[in-house]
Amino acid sequence: MxxxxxxxxxxxxxxxxxxGAKNEALQVISAVLLTAEKVTISNIPDIKDVNKLIELLGDLGVKVDKLSKDTYAFEAANIDLDFFHSDAFRSKGGSLRGSIMIVGPLLARYGKAAIPKPGGDKIGRRRLDTHFLGFEKLGAKFNYHPETGFFNVDASNLQGTYILLDEASVTGTANIVMAAVRAKGTTTIYNAACEPYLQQLCKMLNRMGAKISGIGSNLLTIEGVDSLGGTEHRLLxxxxxxxxxxxxxxxxxxxxxxxxxxxxxxxxxxxxxxxxxxxxxxxxxxxxxxxxxxxxxxxxxxxxxxxxxxxxxxxxxxxxxxxxxxxxxxxxxxxxxxxxxxxxxxxxxxxxxxxxxxxxxxxxxxxxxxxxxxxxxxxxxxxxxxxxxxxxxxxxxxxxxxxxxxxxxxxxxxxxxxxxxxxxxxxxxxxxxxxxxxxxx
Structure with a gap:
């Protein structure tokens, strides 16, 4: 040891x-799953939680190119959805609390996702309800299977809606935003988190073709779009x-x-x-x-x-x-x-x-x-x-x-x-x- x-x-x-900001990295790296085009992200910290997420994306089929110590290019053109049900995914996803952040983008793009019950810090109970209540409001249906430890989510028909978050969760807001950017119609999120890292994610998504307004406030409006493109982004x-x-x-x-x-x-x-x-x-x-x-x-x-x-x-x-x-x-x-x-x-x-x-x-x-x-x-x-x-x-x-x-x-x-x-x-x-x-x- x-x-x-x-x-x-x-x-x-x-x-x-x-x-570079760890908490921003977990959000914006997950967002590369929203598009088949190349997304280049710089100032990525070389730390275990972030490296585990990058490795997890590679296992999912994302093409990952390390351009320098802190810069990566991601291309999520071919995702292996079967990987969700593998023991490798259970092990890697379960050991990383940030793995919850891939659910929103996958729901938006593929209409389904699965995630093992996440791990992370032993600092008391940290609820995931906000994420799933938001997905549910958008029309997703989810089930937790205690025997496998997996959350399975079906979101084949995401519809924009009004969402009042039960808490201003940063990761919850980010996940719901990423799900909503490709939902049909307009989504309004009230009591949204407004941390700089969440603002960074929204600005990045807008450069990719999303239509998000109210950035920096606790009231976000997201007009759904059919597809998103590539971009370049630098972490705070x-x-x-x-x-x-x-x-x-x-x-x-x-x-x-x-x-x-x-x-x-x-x-x-x-x-x-x-x-x-x-x-x-x-x-x-x-x-x-x-x-x-x-x-x-x-x-x-x-x-x-x-x-x-x-x-x-x-x-x-x-x-x-x-x-x-x-x-x-x-x-x-x-x-x-x-x-x-x-x-x-x-x-x-x-x-x-x-x-x-x-x-x-x-x-x-x-x-x-x-x-x-x-x-x-x-x-x-x-x-x-x-x-x-x-x-x-x-x-x-x-x-x-x-x-x-x-x-x-x-x-x-x-x-x-x-x-x-x-x-x-x-x-x-x-x-x-x-x-x-x-x-x-």
């Missing part, structure tokens, strides 16, 4: 380029990586420049880090974070303790709450972290407490952090990464801690972060990959 060995407590310095930089690197710079007292961040697409993310007391400058499209000896959390206007909570876009993304939490451990001041959108994402705080952090886990959704103001450094320990975002938060904590830390189960981290150890070493981090198993294994 691979692990990271980290010796922390050393300030870092240099420039780092964020990878990953906003979660950008936020992670801002947090890393603050925790380690480092001077770091994050290059080419597409600042206008970051929404509230920079402002939330400013509320944590982190100073930075925007130079052209780079974020420059100077070395800071300390950073002080703001209070609300009435003097009460700051609360930072996640919310659907344009609210603060839930994927960065764990980063904010770990950054707060070394801030001056106190903050209540409220994780509203997912269950069980705060349980990694016991590792931070073992490292010396002052945190009260109030319940599965809320934690109060009392900042140490860098007066008492965290200490290195051995720990295991439970999921992608918590894993990177623990990695940031380890880089700021005194002494040696080991993080096991780094496969979880590498599902979302490309070459993370190599890129951190380029900034001066003392991190290396070792082969080791947690004690007791």
């Amino acid at each position: 691979s692990a990271f060995e980290i010796r922390g407590g050393t300030p870092l310095k240099g420039e780092i380029i964020p990878q 930089p990953d906003m979660i990586e950008i936020g992670s690197f801002i947090g890393l710079a603050a925790m380690t007292g480092s001077e770091i420049t994050i290059k080419n961040v597409q600042f206008k697409e970051l929404g509230l993310i920079p402002e939330v880090f400013r509320r944590m007391g982190i100073r930075f400058e925007v130079k052209d499209d780079d974020i420059y974070i100077p070395a800071q000896d300390s950073y002080e959390i703001e209070t609300f206007i009435d003097g009460s303790i700051m609360t930072i909570a996640d919310a659907p876009w344009p609210g603060f993304t839930p994927d960065l709450l764990s980063i904010i939490l770990v950054v707060a451990t070394q801030a001056k001041g106190n903050v209540l972290i409220h994780q509203k959108m997912f269950e069980s994402r705060l349980f990694f705080v016991d590792k931070l407490i073992d490292m010396g952090a002052q945190i009260i886990l109030c319940d599965p959704h809320r934690a109060t952090v009392m900042g140490l103001n860098k007066q008492a450094s965290l200490r290195g320990i051995e720990m295991t990464s439970p999921d992608i975002r918590a894993g990177v938060s623990l990695l940031i904590a380890a880089l700021s801690a005194n002494g040696r830390s080991i993080i096991y189960n780094i496969e979880q981290i590498e599902r979302g972060y490309q070459d993370i150890d190599t890129r951190l070493r380029a900034l001066g981090a003392d991190i290396r990959r070792i082969e080791a198993a947690p004690k007791g294994h």
Whole structure:
């Protein structure tokens, strides 16, 4: 089992380029199934979840050409629909939560699809109902077969309709949009997600010949078309990586420049880090974070303790709450972290407490952090990464801690972060990959 060995407590310095956005990649790569023509996508991150999806498309019959490290051409002219019922599809689709994203395009183009019950992070229940309720509104019929673990969907007659989503699910909205672009008539989706990645997908589909209006709002209107063509598309930089690197710079007292961040697409993310007391400058499209000896959390206007909570876009993304939490451990001041959108994402705080952090886990959704103001450094320990975002938060904590830390189960981290150890070493981090198993294994 691979692990990271980290010796922390050393300030870092240099420039780092964020990878392409993982969550956007899973959507737009799935969209290549909507057309028989060539679609070229660049700035694709070289990470396990994305690579698994590309491999899955190849198994389905999509012609995949890797043009460079981050650029692929896809041509979905000949899809093998029989592959859906194979053991290989069950194994690969079931191990990748993003595999649900191929259902909408396949329904739109072929009128049927099957998908094994998806896997992914162990961060509580993440419903797929929104996807299937949307497909059902468009006229699809689906059945779950517990004995095989497959969802089978029949959508031979998709009709445009009005859909009010039960939650503003990003993947649910994307999947329904991809199904609706080739449905007969007009589809209206209210309470649609409006994240930049969803906007990117809609803009890409419009370049392919779709007719989607209301992009960037929570009310999307889609006029169905008979066919879609090819296009070229470039992914946005990953906003979660950008936020992670801002947090890393603050925790380690480092001077770091994050290059080419597409600042206008970051929404509230920079402002939330400013509320944590982190100073930075925007130079052209780079974020420059100077070395800071300390950073002080703001209070609300009435003097009460700051609360930072996640919310659907344009609210603060839930994927960065764990980063904010770990950054707060070394801030001056106190903050209540409220994780509203997912269950069980705060349980990694016991590792931070073992490292010396002052945190009260109030319940599965809320934690109060009392900042140490860098007066008492965290200490290195051995720990295991439970999921992608918590894993990177623990990695940031380890880089700021005194002494040696080991993080096991780094496969979880590498599902979302490309070459993370190599890129951190380029900034001066003392991190290396070792082969080791947690004690007791």
